[in-house]
Amino acid sequence: MSRLKLFSLDAGADFGGRVAAALGEPLAKHEERCFADGEHKVRPLDDVEGADVFLVQSLYADSVSSVDEKLLRSLFFIGALRDAGAARVAAVIPYLCYGRKDRRTKLRDPLPTRYLASLLEAVGTQAVITLEAHNLSAFENAFRCRTVHLLADPLLLELAVARMSSEKRPLVVLSPDEGGIKRAEKFRRALSEGLQRPIGRAYVEKYRSGEHLSGGTLVGEVAEAAVLIVDDLIASGATLCSAVRAVQTAGAGRILALASHGQFSGEARAALARLPLECIxxxxxxxxxxxxxNYALLDCAPLIAEAIRRLHHAGPVSELTI
Structure with missing residues (x-):
């Protein structure tokens, strides 16, 4: 069996360190250099010839670098790892960029999810691990290499059970739009089993045109209930704000929001701070x-580490994806 090597770029070093600690493996050494003209170089300093290599790097924008720069550095580094003789390179991308535009809704629309897959495969990526892709079918169909889709539900469910175990009011799990109904329903069933009590379902109608949201009609009964809004991503917060206003108007007694990824772009935090949310x-x-x-941060590093461990030892990884 080839030895395991775990890398993380500088932009993801904190999270990469948490994964390394949970895995019981040190982060391998690498070098990142920026040149005066804006170009950069990334290379492994540890020997990776014949190794089973995992690169841990979420792809997002921050005040230091854009999502495109992180993506390009990751692609170049994966290429360098393959050129250095790595037996396999797996891209571990807890938050996968360009996942929200996964189908054509207008004439000549692009399909960035598919293009992203082509880029990763072109530099030699042989497996991709991610957490809660926006559209599971689009994610799995875009790649020809192996994909591992991890679920954040166990983490969110543990928090929900702890918060709702003594709740006497009716419970309702709500999807903030029609697209997330299946996700919310799966969570509702698991929560109902965990608490051993019936739980209601609801959703909010949403229509999007560019950055403009409309709709907001609530479908379901939430009066005097404790409502858990379940989604995969909080980005600008507009969808969540619309859902909270709808259930608040309908008389909900308690409102919590649970999401796999917290992007909080633009003025999201300021907008969410004005809402009667007990917990995000x-x-x-x-x-x-x-x-x-009122925010709760759930550590997904042990889950990522376990997926890496199982993939390195040839399974069973699929148990983490169902």
Missing amino acids: AVTNSLPQVGLPG
């Missing part, structure tokens, strides 16, 4: 700094 729970698939007191 997200994983640390994206770096979170200075979260307010």
